[in-house]
Amino acid sequence: MSFISMKHLWKHYGHKPVLENLTLDVAKGEFVSIVGASGCGKSTFFRLLLAEEQPTRGQLLLNGKAWPSEPDADRGVVFQRYSVFPHLTCLQNVRVALEFRQSPLLARLFGGAKKEADERAMAMLEAVGLAQARDRYPHEISGGMQQRLALAQSLIREPEILLLDEPFGALDPGIRADMHELMRGLWEKHKFTVFMVTHDLKEGFALGTRLLVFDRVRVDPQAPDAYGATITYDLPVRRRDRQTYNELSAEVRTRMPLSRGTDVLEETP
Numbered sequence: 001m002s003f004i005s006m007k008h009l010w011k012h013y014g015h016k017p018v019l020e021n022l023t024l025d026v027a028k029g030e031f032v033s034i035v036g037a038s039g040c041g042k043s044t045f046f047r048l049l050l051a052e053e054q055p056t057r058g059q060l061l062l063n064g065k066a067w068p069s070e071p072d073a074d075r076g077v078v079f080q081r082y083s084v085f086p087h088l089t090c091l092q093n094v095r096v097a098l099e100f101r102q103s104p105l106l107a108r109l110f111g112g113a114k115k116e117a118d119e120r121a122m123a124m125l126e127a128v129g130l131a132q133a134r135d136r137y138p139h140e141i142s143g144g145m146q147q148r149l150a151l152a153q154s155l156i157r158e159p160e161i162l163l164l165d166e167p168f169g170a171l172d173p174g175i176r177a178d179m180h181e182l183m184r185g186l187w188e189k190h191k192f193t194v195f196m197v198t199h200d201l202k203e204g205f206a207l208g209t210r211l212l213v214f215d216r217v218r219v220d221p222q223a224p225d226a227y228g229a230t231i232t233y234d235l236p237v238r239r240r241d242r243q244t245y246n247e248l249s250a251e252v253r254t255r256m257p258l259s260r261g262t263d264v265l266e267e268t269p
């Protein structure tokens, strides 16, 4: 039995299919990179995984059981744009994620529970390299540091499934490389299952154990909304040599219209 299983999954908005006939099995601990042209339904796919939306048809199973019907802490998400609270320090930003979980009504902890939450939040800040910034506010730290903070906020809740929606897309290349290293280390340590949308194929190959390509296989120019996207490529990715990487990149490139970031295929990840 797979950890996550989709069978003939469809998602319509009104009469318009956005995703059609997705069938996919994902094992626990996989790192699934997702690429696809703009507007082909990647965010919609995430909303299904977060249970913010329900499939129109088909099955979505977690450990063989019906998918949870509401968002919960088992699925964390990190977006491209910094989603941290501007009025809270780094430490408070991470602690509040625990407070929301443990005290959903007040989002406040007191006494021993608060001390313990502070210790855990501090350990998480250390894990993402932000220990020195504990008392600084988001506007006082860089974009890369804010993304580290957003990651810490998600990870403190120990999600089983982590959804990354172009998490490094707004960062400079040098900072992205550091973030990749951090992400890989956290994933190897915590073993959560990751889905990461990226427009950068190289990033998808560098971090993923698997690469999915979303694309529309059926297109009717007279009725542009008649068909949705599906998974057209599902490639295993391992640390490979340059030749294999280039072959895989070329395969994906034939399936996916060129979009932002796909011009970085010449180097080995």
Ligand SMILES: Nc1ncnc2c1ncn2[C@@H]1O[C@H](COP(=O)(O)OP(=O)(O)OP(=O)(O)O)[C@@H](O)[C@H]1O
Residues within 6 Å of the ligand: 013, 018, 036, 037, 038, 039, 040, 041, 042, 043, 044, 045
């Ligand atoms: N709530 C909604 N109601 C109606 N249509 C929607 C809704 N959400 C998304 N869509 C449509 O579904 C399609 C897929 O949108 P989605 O945001 O999932 O694509 P995407 O692949 O994430 O795009 P991008 O890469 O640009 O972020 C688009 O045509 C969008 O207009």
